[in-house]
Amino acid sequence: MEEEKQRRLRALPAVHEVLAQLETEAEFSPFLANKRDLPRLTHCVRQVLQKARENVYRNISSSFADYESALWPWLKKELLQVLMFPETSLRRVINATGVVLHTNCGRALLAPEAARHVAAQAERYSNLELNIETGERGSRYVHVEQLLCQLTGAEAAMVVNNNAAAVLLMMNTFALGKEVIVSRGELVEVGGSFRIPEVLKAGGAQLVEVGSTNKTWYKDYEAAINSETALLLKVHTSNYRIEGFTHAVSGAELVELGKKYGIPVLEDLGSGSFFDGASLGFPPEPTIQQSVKSGLDLVSFSGDKLLGGPQAGIIVGRRNYLERLRANQLTRALRIDKLTLAALEGTLRMYQNGDGESIPVWRMLSYSLDHLKSAAEKLKAALESNTAIAVELKEDASQVGGGAWPTVNLPTWVCAVRPKQGSVLELEKFLRRGSVAILSRIQKDWILFDGRTLLAGDIEDIAQRLQDWK
Structure with missing residues (x-):
């Protein structure tokens, strides 16, 4: 396995090799026309190559020949995505931790x-x-x-x-x-x-x-x-x-x-x-x-x-x-x-x-257990066709957060996920590093998604992201 990882890492081109190849690709000509865009283009190439390295460390499921033939098309696709839809530093996060006033995620949501x-x-x-x-x-x-x-x-x-x-x-x-x-x-x-x-x-x-x-x-x-x-x-x-x-x-x-x-x-x-x-x-x-x-x-x-x-x-x-x-x-x-x-x-x-x-803070704090169980069941139903993970419903506890009511544990229901291959830590990192960061919590080798802090569309986005876990 380690030898296979090293072969794939050696197959990754250097930054200057990618830049040279891009000059032959018509779809990249707008990004090469202005020399002032070169530093940004170079930075984006480094980003995509780093993502490719992380993919190698996380997953080896195909033959080396298949990997090598698919590498350049994948690099092109990812690079175009980054160039055409650049990520801002401040961006959306899905808070599935159940911590209502999550300090690291901006605390209270505005109504x-x-x-x-x-x-x-x-x-x-x-x-x-x-x-x-x-x-x-x-x-x-x-x-x-x-x-x-x-x-x-x-x-x-x-x-x-x-x-x-x-x-x-x-x-x-x-x-x-x-x-x-x-x-x-x-x-x-x-x-x-x-x-x-x-x-x-x-x-x-x-x-x-x-x-x-x-x-x-x-x-x-x-x-x-x-x-x-x-x-x-x-x-x-x-x-x-x-x-x-x-x-x-x-x-x-x-x-x-x-x-x-x-x-x-x-x-x-x-x-x-x-x-x-x-x-x-x-x-x-x-x-x-x-x-x-x-x-x-x-x-x-x-x-x-x-x-x-x-x-x-x-x-x-x-x-x-x-x-x-x-x-x-x-x-x-x-x-x-x-x-x-x-x-x-x-x-x-x-x-x-x-x-x-x-107001969102008080709405989330006052959710009934029936509402929370229903949210967890919806996420579980959206994930059950995914053969790469195991899914269960569990009872757990949410927190108020933000230094408020520190001793209070709020009864809740969570959708618990465990990868069939790879570790829980790797899956948590995979979820967090998507275009929309998905924050969850880990408990006894399960990743927990708490419906208390999920918003409209979050369930679908979590399910879609987990489809990419192989």
């Missing part, structure tokens, strides 16, 4: 209504910073501020480019060179190894840790207050849980303490939600409305997690504090663009209209 609003604003000029009534310059925040205030009960609101930016801006505005008191049990690390202590430091604040990892009390905060204390900060640990012998001080208790000493109280809610999830059987999570109602001066949360919108850092709270945030010079550097605003406005209007449960 079609929100996506259409983005497209409409992208193709035309808009009143992004134009007051149409006066004809003078306006504020980009007005497009979502009223919506956010209506939905949360806050006095005022603004938006920056993500929640870490929101925390950074709040620290720089209210605690530059001053102390911020935080519980040790709330010093969260988020994706990409970004940590609350480092974000506070970057904002110019000095972190004061109180309590212990599992227990922090009201008296711990009060004992740390001095003339240098600028803020009391509560960080909701949405991406992990400490259970057992624990105690935490509530936002309402911190508000009481803040009023006693005249110190603002802020909360980083992380993956904030307008729904409590109780109807889905999820553990209790503070909603955005509850945090605002508790009297916190400012609350920040993400737009692209449980809210189900675009990446954004949303800040709601008291008007006088929001006015100070807007006046900070960092606000210009951290502001969001018109497309993000359009996506956020479209999403928020769905909540305003009572249609929040049809």
